[in-house]
Amino acid sequence: MSERAHRHLIESPDLGEIVVDAASLQARVAELGAQITVDYEGRAPLLIGVLKGAVMFMADLARAISLPLEVDFMAVSSYGNATRTSGVVRIVKDLDIDLTGRHVLIVEDIVDSGLTLSYLRRTLAARGAASLEVCALLVREGLQKTDDDLRYVGFRIPPKFVVGYGLDFAERYRNLPYVCVFEGDQ
Ligand code: IMP
Numbered sequence: 597m598s599e600r601a602h603r604h605l606i607e608s609p610d611l612g613e614i615v616v617d618a619a620s621l622q623a624r625v626a627e628l629g630a631q632i633t634v635d636y637e638g639r640a641p642l643l644i645g646v647l648k649g650a651v652m653f654m655a656d657l658a659r660a661i662s663l664p665l666e667v668d669f670m671a672v673s674s675y676g677n678a679t680r681t682s683g684v685v686r687i688v689k690d691l692d693i694d695l696t697g698r699h700v701l702i703v704e705d706i707v708d709s710g711l712t713l714s715y716l717r718r719t720l721a722a723r724g725a726a727s728l729e730v731c732a733l734l735v736r737e738g739l740q741k742t743d744d745d746l747r748y749v750g751f752r753i754p755p756k757f758v759v760g761y762g763l764d765f766a767e768r769y770r771n772l773p774y775v776c777v778f779e780g781d782q
């Protein structure tokens with residue numbers, strides 16, 4: 597086994613440097629949960645996770661918020677199995693819960709070009725929510741024109757493709773408990 601393989605939960609020559617380790621993830625999620633608890637006091641927010649990448653983050657974040665809350669999920673496709681954005685976003689699985697009068701918090705794994713999020717914002721804003729905010733675990737530096745509309749951000753990361761803690765390459769590596777660089781052929 598190579599030295600590098602020992603550092604990773606999954607043995608693969610495609611896994612590189614750890615960008616956010618497990619302890620840092622858990623600490624930051626606790627902070628975000630505490631902040632959201634303060635900001636939404638007296639309300640029962642509806643957390644909307646964007647499948648599948650946000651699943652791990654959603655599960656931890658929801659447990660760090662000490663308020664009554666509800667969760668729902670939607671799935672959009674923007675990437676297929678490639679690692680560059682296609683610019684095409686479509687809803688693959690829609691919400692089950694009505695947004696009318698709800699305080700909605702979109703929970704995203706990573707904001708890259710911002711295309712997925714701007715599509716989601718536009719779509720959900722038309723459904724009568726009382727408020728609509730975004731909590732993104734990761735924001736990749738450099739590509740978005742603006743991220744003023746991201747209310748909560750976990751970490752800003754350098755412009756490299758990453759996997760782990762929900763993020764995949766071709767559906768793999770979501771189960772890594774940390775975020776690391778993917779060095780394989782994209
Ligand atoms: P955007 O529409 O360009 O902002 O892309 C956002 C979506 O692309 C995310 O929700 C992810 O599903 C996917 N994505 C972007 N960058 C990465 C990455 O580095 N690793 C894994 N998935 C990514």
Ligand code: MG
Nearest residue numbers: 649675763764
């Ligand atoms: Mg993905």
